[in-house]
Amino acid sequence: MSARWEGILEQLVQERWSSLLARATLLAATPSEAEDLVQDALVATFSSRARFTTLAQAESYVRRAIATRSIDRARSAASERRATDRVAVRPQRPVETTLPGLEVDVLAALARLTPRQRACVVLRHVEDLSVAQTADQLGLSQGAVKRYTSDAASALQRWLGTTTDPEVDDHDRPTVELVDGRSTTKGDRS
Incomplete structure (x- = not known):
C-alpha cells in the first residue's frame, strides 16, 4: 500500500507542483513562504492516514491543506504582532513576583x-x-x-x-x- 501513495506523491510533485505553487503564491506573502506552504501541505496530507486512489483526490487534499495552512500562519503572525505591539507600547516597570505565602x-x-x-x-x-x-x-x-x-x-x-x-x-x-x-x-x- 505504501508504494501506492508514494507513486501518487511522486506524480503529484512532478505534474502539479507548479499549479500548487501558483495557488500558494496567491495566499502567501513571499515566494519562499509559498514553497513552504506547499511542502507543509504535502507533508500533512501524505503523513495522515488518508488513502488516495487518484491523483485528483490527492491534489484536492493538498490544495485544501495549502489554504488552511496559510490561514493558520496568518493567525499566528497576527497574534504574534499583537502580542509584540502590546509589549512594545506598555511602559516597562519592575514586576513584583513575590506573593506572601501564595x-x-x-x-x-x-x-x-x-x-x-x-x-x-x-x-x-x-x-x-x-x-x-x-x-x-x-x-x-x-x-x-x-x-x-x-x-x-x-x-x-x-x-x-x-x-x-x-x-x-x-x-x-x-x-x-x-x-x-x-x-x-x-x-x-x-
Missing part, C-alpha cells in the same frame, strides 16, 4: 492548567480583560472563554484549597497585594 502554590497550580485555561485566567483575572476582550485576544468564542475560565477556576480552587462558600469569612483568608496596587484575598472570584 507564590509557589499559585504558580504551580497555574502551571497545571491547560494553555488555554491558563491564558483565559490570566487575561480575565490578572490583566482584568472582559470576556469579549479575552475572546478577541485568543481567537475564541465568548462561550469558550467562559468555559475555560470556569473550568480553570474550579481546578484552581481544588488545588489551592480555596472556596467560594458564603459561610467562609473573607477575613480568615490571607490578603494578597497585586502588582497594580489592588488587593484580593485567596479564594476571591472577582
Whole structure:
C-alpha cells in the first residue's frame, strides 16, 4: 500500500507542483513562504492516514491543506504582532513576583492548567480583560472563554484549597497585594 501513495506523491510533485505553487503564491506573502506552504501541505496530507486512489483526490487534499495552512500562519503572525505591539507600547516597570505565602502554590497550580485555561485566567483575572476582550485576544468564542475560565477556576480552587462558600469569612483568608496596587484575598472570584 505504501508504494501506492508514494507513486501518487511522486506524480503529484512532478505534474502539479507548479499549479500548487501558483495557488500558494496567491495566499502567501513571499515566494519562499509559498514553497513552504506547499511542502507543509504535502507533508500533512501524505503523513495522515488518508488513502488516495487518484491523483485528483490527492491534489484536492493538498490544495485544501495549502489554504488552511496559510490561514493558520496568518493567525499566528497576527497574534504574534499583537502580542509584540502590546509589549512594545506598555511602559516597562519592575514586576513584583513575590506573593506572601501564595507564590509557589499559585504558580504551580497555574502551571497545571491547560494553555488555554491558563491564558483565559490570566487575561480575565490578572490583566482584568472582559470576556469579549479575552475572546478577541485568543481567537475564541465568548462561550469558550467562559468555559475555560470556569473550568480553570474550579481546578484552581481544588488545588489551592480555596472556596467560594458564603459561610467562609473573607477575613480568615490571607490578603494578597497585586502588582497594580489592588488587593484580593485567596479564594476571591472577582
